[in-house]
Amino acid sequence: MARVAGLETRLDVCVQPGPEITFKADVDQLEQLLINLVRNAVDAFLASHLAATDKLSSVEQSAASSNGVVIRWDADAEHVALEVEDEGTGLLNPANVFTPFYTTKTNGSGVGLVLCRRIAEAHGGTIEIANRTTGSGCLVKVILPKCTHHLLQVHQ
Secondary structure (H helix, E strand, O other), rough: HHHHHHHHOOOOOOOOOOEEEEEOOOOOHHHHHHEEEEEEEHHHHHHHHHHHHOOHHHHHHHHHHHEEEEEEEEEOOEEEEEEEEEEEOOOOOOOOOOOOOOOOOOOOOOOHHHHHHHHHHHOEEEEEEOOOOOOOOEEEEEEEEEOOOOOOEEEO
């Protein structure tokens, strides 16, 4: 999780530590899933704050005073939950988020979330995307079983 957060250079992504977890998964595929989700979250945060301020310095100040984008994880006896939360404007059309080639981004392709869903499902898991119930923005939850294909260790 920390490695994926560190790949994002446009905004400091807050990593909220969870429990140390070991579970089986394809590391490369889960990293790609998380990269896509974090990139979308940062895009949403920056777009909403740039639209509101039209000043990069204001975005930087706003990012410094909020979490902007937060990633976290948790687990129970059978599942691992990965979450990516942003303080953007939220979903305009939640029904279409997994529709191939549907995008609201100017330069988007509409395949990122479809790929994320396929990766989650290939691991026997699910992905849920919804507007946050408190504050603005979006919350993405990826729920994976602890037993899948390859070994992945999640830590700070």
